[in-house]
Amino acid sequence: MIKEREVIKEVKRVVIKVGTSTIAHTGGLINIYRMEHLARMISDLKNRGYEVVLVSSGAIGVGAQRMHLKERPRDIEGKQAAAAVGQVVLMNMYQKFFQEYNYQVAQILVTKQVETDKFMKFNAKNTMKELLRNGIVPIVNENDTISTDEIIFGDNDTLSAVVASLVDADLLILLSDIDGLYTDDPRKNPEAKLMSLVEKIDDYVESIAKDSSTKLGTGGMITKIKAAKYATKRGIHVVLANGAGNETVEEILMGKEIGTLFLGGKKK
Ligand SMILES: Nc1ncnc2c1ncn2[C@@H]1O[C@H](COP(=O)(O)OP(=O)(O)O)[C@@H](O)[C@H]1O
Ligand SMILES: N[C@@H](CCC(=O)OP(=O)(O)O)C(=O)O
Numbered sequence: 001m002i003k004e005r006e007v008i009k010e011v012k013r014v015v016i017k018v019g020t021s022t023i024a025h026t027g028g029l030i031n032i033y034r035m036e037h038l039a040r041m042i043s044d045l046k047n048r049g050y051e052v053v054l055v056s057s058g059a060i061g062v063g064a065q066r067m068h069l070k071e072r073p074r075d076i077e078g079k080q081a082a083a084a085v086g087q088v089v090l091m092n093m094y095q096k097f098f099q100e101y102n103y104q105v106a107q108i109l110v111t112k113q114v115e116t117d118k119f120m121k122f123n124a125k126n127t128m129k130e131l132l133r134n135g136i137v138p139i140v141n142e143n144d145t146i147s148t149d150e151i152i153f154g155d156n157d158t159l160s161a162v163v164a165s166l167v168d169a170d171l172l173i174l175l176s177d178i179d180g181l182y183t184d185d186p187r188k189n190p191e192a193k194l195m196s197l198v199e200k201i202d203d204y205v206e207s208i209a210k211d212s213s214t215k216l217g218t219g220g221m222i223t224k225i226k227a228a229k230y231a232t233k234r235g236i237h238v239v240l241a242n243g244a245g246n247e248t249v250e251e252i253l254m255g256k257e258i259g260t261l262f263l264g265g266k267k268k
Contacts, residue, residue: 002196002197002257004197004199004261004263005255005256005257005261007263008171008239008252008254008255008261009254010170011050011170011171012050012170013050013051013052013132013170013171014052014172014253015052015053015054015160015163015164015172016053016054016173016175016249017055017156017160017173017174018055018057018175019156019175019176019177019243022034022175022176022177023035023056023057023058023243024061024062024065028072029065030058030089030090034244035093035094035097036097038097039094039098039100039103040100040101041249042054042098042103043101043102045249045253046135046137050253053132053138053163053167054137055141055156055159056139056141056156057141058086058090059082059085059086059090059141059144060079060082060083060086061082061086063083063084063089064078064082065086066082066085066086066089067081069082076148080145084144084145087141087144090141091105091107091139094139098137103135104136104137105136105137105138106131106137107141108124108139109140109141109143110124110143110159110163111143111146111152111153112147112150112151112152114162114166121166125166125167128166132167141156142154142156142159157219157223157224157227158219158223158227158230160172160174161227161228161236161238162230164231164234165230165231165234169236170236170237171238171239172227172228172236172237172238173238173240173241173249173252174224174227174228174238174239174241175242175248176224176241176243177244178221178242179241179242179259180194180195180196180240180241180242181194181195181198181205181209181221181224181240183195184208184210185213188210188213195260196257196260196261198228198260198262199263201225201228201229201232201262208221209221209222209224209225224240228262231262231264232262232263235264235265237261237262237264238262239258239260239261239262240260241258242259245258
């Protein structure tokens with residue numbers, strides 16, 4: 001094991017963020033195998049003593065499919081309506097899968113105000129910690145129906161970093177459709193190389209992070225780097241990895257060199 005990964009062995013509280021592309025197929029239908037596996041894997045992590053918060057995207061993509069829309073809506077009302085439909089579908093599936101392993105889920109929908117408004121921050125933090133104390137799995141998403149203008153995160157990467165900070169997580173795992181941070185978007189540049197460790201998010205790291213080149217994702221690598229910067233500044237380690245592998249999270253927690261590790265600074 002490379003020495004930088006040893007910090008992962010101390011981890012107790014983990015926030016796992018799954019992108020739309022991890023839990024849904026291209027057209028927006030749920031990827032049942034992935035979602036079922038996610039529930040099974042998180043349930044086993046809980047049995048092993050980890051505390052886990054799941055941040056799940058997918059409401060808009062899944063909702064758009066349920067509404068028989070030809071593509072993911074671009075206008076605000078369209079996204080909001082699709083999210084309202086899709087969120088129910090997601091939670092219904094999560095509830096079903098977690099129940100198989102005797103775990104109860106809770107839905108937490110937030111806006112950017114959990115970061116900026118001290119009362120909302122206080123309430124969100126207390127609720128999530130109380131749920132964790134009770135062995136429940138909080139599943140967080142943005143409240144897309146009411147989130148516009150200055151109260152919107154707009155992407156769940158940033159939201160997951162804020163959630164990780166609210167619950168004092170030790171580690172944030174961002175599961176995406178790519179193996180980690182590359183020196184350039186590997187979908188466009190076949191020469192791009194995977195970076196296994198980022199000790200500091202500097203101008204170079206920010207310059208190689210590009211937008212999403214898939215139809216499902218929001219923000220691409222740009223928002224993941226922003227999220228990693230937010231979390232690492234607060235002493236939270238971040239691992240970005242591919243959500244398609246079955247043992248990915250377990251291997252990350254064992255300290256294996258999977259994906260990209262962004263080392264957290266000193267806890268504040
Ligand atoms: N430097 C980079 N390294 C890896 N992926 C990159 C990079 N720059 C841009 N990307 C793109 O970011 C995408 C992941 O972001 P996104 O589509 O928003 O996924 P998610 O739905 O998991 O949030 C990758 O599929 C890739 O095309
Ligand atoms: N709140 C939105 C998530 C937006 C988002 O960040 O999506 P993704 O890039 O797939 O993580 C939804 O549930 O569709």
